[in-house]
Amino acid sequence: MSNEELQAWVEEISIHSFHIPFKHRATFNRRLSTTGGRYFMKSHNIEINPHQLEIHGKEEVERIIKHELCHYHLHLAGRGYKHRDADFKKLLQAVGGSRFCKAIVKSDGKKRKPEPYRYVLRCVECGTEYKRKRKMDPARYRCGRCSGHLRLLMLD
Known part of the structure; x- marks a missing residue:
């Protein structure tokens, strides 16, 4: 799918689900790795x-688009557009957007692992460890x- 097709799809979802036109740009960004999409306030x-489209299909991407459009329309309306705001949660549920995107699995079938702990601080007195x-x-x-007192131990 091209950026032009995505733009038309976002405009269509905006009219159909929110009854308000989307007047800005929607594009794909291959550098996104842990998030399904993002909305720029400026x-x-x-x-x-x-990658969400390639792995999970159009239905999941439509829910992601609805999520981002909730941020968009609420921000422009001057209402609560953040994840924690009641306006956002209510609108997201009303239009059927996803709260979280599905995880992207690497080609070897494994999820992306967080960086391991490299350092451990150990208390000299009680032995408590802080990773x-x-x-x-x-x-x-x-x-x-x-x-x-704490002592630094390296795991490398």
């Missing part, structure tokens, strides 16, 4: 993840359980 454009992805200075922190 430009009011929408980007859709094409961290980023390196940090143990001299600046104390144990949350006993206020003991």
